[in-house]
Amino acid sequence: MESRLKVLRVFKALHKTRIDVFKGDIRALTAARQKINEEFRKNKEETSEEKINKMIKMASDVEIVLRKTVIQGVHVEDNKIVLQPREDLLLENVPYCDNPRKT
Template sequence: MESRLKVLRLFKVLHRTRQDVFKDDIRALTAARNKINEEFRKNMQETKAENINQMIKFGSDVEVVLRETVIQGVHVEDNKILLRPRDSLLLENVPYSDTPRKKA
């Protein structure tokens, strides 16, 4: 029963991440939804706890990759793409220094 809850939680997290990562891109949203649903349906009859845990781990890794590495790009002209990074991907740009700063 506990693994069932983990699977359902992962399913919801993947769909939420999909909606955040592919925001305003109907084609990518649809493709990602179909792939997530297809993979979960394909493995719905799995009963071995070891296999289920491996698939949960794989699904969690996929969610992290989507959340942390995918950036949307929008074609604005022939040879130009506008990148739309999410706020969670933007980091503070600290200039390089040969002498390290002291931590407060």
């Protein structure tokens, strides 16, 4: 029963991340939804606790990669793409310093 809850949590997390990452891109949203559902459906008969835990870990890692590394791009001209990073991906740009200040 505990594995089932973990599977449902990671399934829901993947879909929430998909919606956030691909916001406004119907094609990408649909493709991601189909792929997530297909992978979970393909393995729904799995009974090995070890394999289930490995797949949960893989799904969790995929969710993290999507959330932390994927940035949307929009074609605005033939050879021009405008990137649209999400707020949570933007970091303070601090220059490198060999001698950090003591605070």
